Amino acid sequence: MKIQELIESILKGSQNLGTFTLPELLSFAKAGSVNGLAVAKESGKEFYLALIGGEPEGAIYTDEKGERYGDNAVMLIAGHEKFVLSEVKPDLVDAVVMGCRIFEKSRLTTSTNYAIPEFGKKSQGIGLLTLVIQRDREPQNGVRVSIRRDGKVVGSDVTTDNGSVGFRVMHGDYECIVQDRNQQIMSSRIKFNEKNPKIILEL
Template sequence: MTSIEIMESLIAAAAGEGPSFVQALLQKARAKRVCGIARSVQKDPRWYLLFLAGEPEGAVLNERKGMLFGNTAVYLLKGTEQFNFYPLDVPIVERLILGCRIHDRNILNRMLPSDIPQVAPVKEGGAGVFSMKVVKGEVPLHGLRVSIRKGGQVVGNDFTSREGKVSFRLLFDRYECVVHLRDLSTRVYEFEFNPDLIGQVVVLDIT
């Protein structure tokens, strides 16, 4: 049996929980220190994340062209995927992880929301233009795709200018900002857009 067939047979015998977006899955897994397999709702390509004591220790990506394992599989996650989680016994998961271990856990940690600095509480009603400058240290980052999400849905996309700037027309509310880096990883930040930010440029340092 292939690793996919083995995991599918184990999943078929387990009670699933979900679906959850990958960020919520990571937070919930760590809070509950779960052990098992998370399988993406999306079938082609389909991801499998293996959790041990709440930490994502293994990953497999199965697509038409073949399979990818470990870091390579995780690099291709966009952060918009949804997963169902299937609890399994520790010894089973430990054996599965041997062939697909994630060595750089920071890849997934970058998908967890963190706060953009200098953002005030939200005020309801109205809309405006949210402007942001993406830098690394003091260097503006040019040509990066930046997405704005609300409730897991993308509500805006833009590419950073030579000055590292992007702008979006948004309702006053709370959002997630996703910065897509050149190494195919992503950084996710939570922010609240309110009237005080109109005419301002929020500086986001991804160092």
């Protein structure tokens, strides 16, 4: 059984606690030490968050291209989604979390900050950065790609069949570290903005 099918079967017998934006969901769940599953569905995309004792422990993202789990799923949450939260027994939530555990929980709280405007400051903007890794113009599958800003890793993933990875991040300058299947490492400086959402890197 797919993990999403497991979630849907669990939700059928669960009590609905309401609909929330991500910041509202995290605040509500923490205040009530909620054990539950939250689901957001929009435009062919589905997000699932598993909460234990009010803390987000697991995440899943699905679209027509496939699934992402854990930290990779969290990176694709924009912060404007509406999550329907249902109360679920902790052991059932545990079963879900085993397949999609979140290790970098700060990414979730960071993504909620993007949705909160800072008065007096011009918004930097946020978007989906797509990196395509090629060698001799051929897409490279299975290559580890990380991006850093101010010395901190803000995203890490492995390229798909078309040589691409995607990260939802703030516009700005980043260092991109690429490790190919021969463990060779390449570092590049990249500039991400709305005019430059897709960047091709040649190994």
